[in-house]
Amino acid sequence: xxxxQSPQNQHPIQRLIYYGQGYRPLIWQATTCSIVNxxxxxxxxxxxxxxxxxxxxxxxxxxxxxxxxxxxxxxLVLSVLTVIIWGFESLFQYAYERLxxxxxxxxxxxxxxxxxxxxxxxxxxxxxxxSTGELLSILNDDINQLERFLDxxxxxILQVTTxxxxxxxxxxxxxxxxxxxxxxxxxxxxxxxxAFQKLLAPKYTQVRERVSFLSSRISNNLSxxxxxxxFTTEAYEIERLRVESEAxxxxxxxAIALSAAFVPLIRLIILIGFTATLLIGGMRAVEGDLAVGxxxxxxxxxxxxxxxxxxxxxxxxxxxxxxxSTARIMNLLDTPxxxxxxxxxLDQVRGDIELHDITFAYAEQKPVVENLSLRIPAGxxxxxxxxxxxxxxxLVKLLLRLYEVQKGKITVDDVDIRDISLYxxxxxxxxxxxxxxxxxxxxxxxxxxxxxxxxxNEIVWAAKQAEAHDFxxxxxxxxxxxxxxxxxxxxGGQRQRLAIARAILxxxxxxxxxxxxxxxxxxxxxxxxxxxxxxxxxxxTIAIAHRLSTIRNADCIYVMEFGRxxxxxxxxxxxxxxxxxxxxxxxxTGVVSSV
Numbered sequence: 066x067x068x069x070q071s072p073q074n075q076h077p078i079q080r081l082i083y084y085g086q087g088y089r090p091l092i093w094q095a096t097t098c099s100i101v102n103x104x105x106x107x108x109x110x111x112x113x114x115x116x117x118x119x120x121x122x123x124x125x126x127x128x129x130x131x132x133x134x135x136x137x138x139x140x141l142v143l144s145v146l147t148v149i150i151w152g153f154e155s156l157f158q159y160a161y162e163r164l165x166x167x168x169x170x171x172x173x174x175x176x177x178x179x180x181x182x183x184x185x186x187x188x189x190x191x192x193x194x195x196s197t198g199e200l201l202s203i204l205n206d207d208i209n210q211l212e213r214f215l216d217x218x219x220x221x222i223l224q225v226t227t228x229x230x231x232x233x234x235x236x237x238x239x240x241x242x243x244x245x246x247x248x249x250x251x252x253x254x255x256x257x258x259x260a261f262q263k264l265l266a267p268k269y270t271q272v273r274e275r276v277s278f279l280s281s282r283i284s285n286n287l288s289x290x291x292x293x294x295x296f297t298t299e300a301y302e303i304e305r306l307r308v309e310s311e312a313x314x315x316x317x318x319x320a321i322a323l324s325a326a327f328v329p330l331i332r333l334i335i336l337i338g339f340t341a342t343l344l345i346g347g348m349r350a351v352e353g354d355l356a357v358g359x360x361x362x363x364x365x366x367x368x369x370x371x372x373x374x375x376x377x378x379x380x381x382x383x384x385x386x387x388x389x390s391t392a393r394i395m396n397l398l399d400t401p402x403x404x405x406x407x408x409x410x411l412d413q414v415r416g417d418i419e420l421h422d423i424t425f426a427y428a429e430q431k432p433v434v435e436n437l438s439l440r441i442p443a444g445x446x447x448x449x450x451x452x453x454x455x456x457x458x459x460l461v462k463l464l465l466r467l468y469e470v471q472k473g474k475i476t477v478d479d480v481d482i483r484d485i486s487l488y489x490x491x492x493x494x495x496x497x498x499x500x501x502x503x504x505x506x507x508x509x510x511x512x513x514x515x516x517x518x519x520x521x522n523e524i525v526w527a528a529k530q531a532e533a534h535d536f537x538x539x540x541x542x543x544x545x546x547x548x549x550x551x552x553x554x555x556x557g558g559q560r561q562r563l564a565i566a567r568a569i570l571x572x573x574x575x576x577x578x579x580x581x582x583x584x585x586x587x588x589x590x591x592x593x594x595x596x597x598x599x600x601x602x603x604x605x606t607i608a609i610a611h612r613l614s615t616i617r618n619a620d621c622i623y624v625m626e627f628g629r630x631x632x633x634x635x636x637x638x639x640x641x642x643x644x645x646x647x648x649x650x651x652x653x654t655g656v657v658s659s660v
Contacts, residue, residue, distance in 0.1 A: 077391040081211075084176075084395070091168050098161035099220045103227040105154035109147070109233075114141055161220060169215035169593055177208050180394060186402045189467045197288075198281025202396055207390035214387030223378045250338040254331055261327050261381060268391040275313040277393075282309045287528060301323040324382045404469055407484040414493040414574040415478050416445040416605030418464070421658055423473035426461060433459045434628040436473075443478075446606040448616035450646065451625035457609045461579050464607075465491060477575070494572035499580035501560040508537055509544040512566045519570055531566035533559070569600050576601060578608040613650050621644065 085092065129507075169427075181204060192200075229251060287303055293302055347532060418441040427433040434456045441447050449457050462468050464475060466482055475482050482490055503511045512527060513519045519527075524544065530532040536559055540546040548554050555563070568576060610616045617636040624632035624639070624646045632644050639646035 067449055070281045077388040080395045081391050095161055095164035095168055098164055099223040100155050100227045102154055102157035102161055103224045105150050107231055108150045112143055112147055159298045165220050166216055169212045173212040183398055183597055187401050196281035198284035199277045202277040202280040203393050207393050210390040211387050214383045218380050218383040250334045253334050259299040264323055269385040272320055273317045273389040275316045279309045279313050282306055406487040408486055410486055410489045411493055416574045417443040417478050419476045421473045425470050432628055439584055445620040446601050447621045448608045448619035450610055455625040456628040457625055458579055461577050493573055494575045495568035495571050496563050496577045497568050501564040503548050503560055505550045507547055509547050511563055514567055516570045525568040527566040530569045531562045533562035533566050574604055576604055576606045579594050580609055580611055580626055613653055
């Protein structure tokens with residue numbers, strides 16, 4: 066289902082109800098079964114009272130007034146009613162448990178998928194400002210916490226409410242003179258429950274924040290385990306984790322200290338009502354003002370009414386945890402999407418790219434790219450070089466619309482990329498980055514990533530083009546070898562060649578090489594350079610490079626400095642200019658002119 070943004074100043078339960086409108090039929094079915102089950106569950110005390118009435122009053126009992134003669138026949142009728150009532154109670158218990166649990170599963174499944182889908186639509190700056198652990202905590206812990214409440218807590222609240230209303234009405238009808246003694250604790254308990262809820266809410270909000278920090282620390286440490294080991298900082302990281310875990314433990318203990326006090330206090334209040342009914346109601350029965358059967362019903366009903374209220378502590382605990390989680394989930398879902406996809410589909414992409422006077426700055430920083438214009442003709446290979454921080458990689462992010470330009474526009478085949486659907490735009494672009502990300506899976510799956518319909522023959526062909534086939538065959542299981550998380554079982558050069566094979570298989574009309582050979586040795590660089598000669602033919606190629614030797618054959622080389630283009634031309638032309646490019650070449654090779 067699709068999330069409709071709810072007002073953020075609403076209570077989390079209101080936002081959850083607003084979100085759950087699509088589940089109304091299932092909610093009504095589960096609610097009905099919970100209420101009907103509780104009504105049948107409250108019937109046995111009445112049957113017990115009627116049985117006592119039969120034994121004491123015999124032919125003058127309530128059942129006898131309905132024409133049932135004989136004590137045996139009266140008890141037989143009660144026995145049949147007992148079987149029927151218990152049977153229906155069991156039936157509706159099965160129904161409500163199944164319905165609530167399925168509802169909880171459906172909501173957590175849809176909510177997790179929708180939250181993740183929403184995350185994927187957010188601008189890259191959102192992820193740069195938040196830790197992976199924090200987002201994992203929301204997608205896993207918070208959604209699971211909500212599931213646990215829907216699984217048990219919602220039914221508990223419904224059944225306690227049904228119990229209070231039903232028994233209160235029954236007491237007023239059966240014995241209005243005694244009913245008030247049982248009723249007195251109820252408003253006190255309800256008031257106490259609301260007061261505890263208000264006190265617990267901020268404490269469980271803090272608990273959810275602490276678990277988010279803890280999850281972030283663990284996730285970060287596991288990702289950087291090699292750095293931790295190489296710098297022998299295991300003890301340091303254990304101490305940092307201990308601090309986060311201790312903060313989580315302390316916040317939980319604070320919440321537990323409050324929630325644990327709820328049940329004992331409620332029990333004392335309940336004791337007063339139960340004792341008053343037992344004592345005063347018993348005296349009324351002895352004096353003949355109250356039927357013995359009715360007195361039995363009152364005693365049993367008082368217990369059935371008041372003792373379930375002691376579970377409100379546990380239910381409120383679940384409720385507050387769930388509401389704290391719901392607030393975090395809904396706040397994430399309400400995060401506005403700043404990059405709005407266009408609708409135009411590019412059928413035949415030539416690959417003609419033009420940057421029209423674009424300016425871009427990261428949040429609260431100076432512009433990284435300022436008033437930059439650049440044209441890349443279709444089918445040509447251009448290179449962009451410059452010092453670190455000059456804005457080279459930012460151009461890639463802008464072209465892929467990972468960020469939005471703040472001024473000017475970028476066009477592909479004379480169409481503003483903001484008018485092109487994100488799928489169509491990114492499908493036309495193949496990216497080979499210096500930071501290669503491989504998913505935990507097989508070599509074959511990683512090469513075919515983004516080209517799920519590719520055959521094994523096509524995958525092997527792409528690997529050969531990327532000069533990766535030979536080393537893949539030497540792996541323990543060839544193309545079925547598991548590469549490990551982030552490809553940690555492979556070397557940097559091997560990961561890079563798999564990334565190139567992935568791009569070859571995608572066969573995009575526009576190819577971006579972002580420092581594709583910056584972290585490999587000379588032999589691997591030569592192998593990658595040979596493979597790039599094949600894949601750059603007949604497609605628009607943008608090569609961002611630090612090693613100038615890898616881009617010397619480009620059709621045009623652009624030199625960037627502080628977000629601006631300061632030089633352009635072929636390798637030989639730039640050397641002859643004796644400018645920034647020539648100095649960079651001299652530093653790297655010691656040769657002033659081309660060889």
